[in-house]
Amino acid sequence: DADVTQTPRNRITKTGKRIMLECSQTKGHDRMYWYRQDPGLGLRLIYYSFDVKDINKGEISDGYSVSRQAQAKFSLSLESAIPNQTALYFCATSDPETQYFGPGTRLLVL
């Protein structure tokens, strides 16, 4: 089984809809992250969490919110999706040296 899982893997939604992306990990790491990847821009950090009570904004948090429900779970919400949020979203966990990524969620906002 994968150490970091994301659901859904693909999602198509319409402008204005609320959508939640889920992430779970079995690595026992405290640190979890949400990134988005766009062609030519690389991965950009949206939010990160160093433990259940800690949430921090990343480079591009506007339009997003997160919830750390447990050490193993970190969800990303788009309260009112817009087309420029179409991207590939990755969840990750980390130890002090390495980030471990989930398989990604492809989101298309029409």
Add this chain to the structure above:
Amino acid sequence: RKEVEQDPGPFNVPEGATVAFNCTYSNSASQSFFWYRQDCRKEPKLLMSVYSSGNEDGRFTAQLNRASQYISLLIRDSKLSDSATYLCVVNRNNNDMRFGAGTRLTVKP
């Protein structure tokens, strides 16, 4: 200007060739450095960390030049399986990672 800059490529090389990628970063307070590999439509995976003294892992050699704020990756004896996008990653502090957009490598028979 992006905080981490890479030549996007693509680099198209024959099997057995040596290829080098460079990456520059703008935040002089950056603390640690990495190369990640990303296959098409897959998640990034750590290839190697980059240490000040330089480090080697098989056919891969990474170098860091803090004074000039650049990082390099050298791949010797390229294999078909090396075809991927290589991401330069800079840890500003406390796991605040900044990623380059990646350099695409295609190794051809």
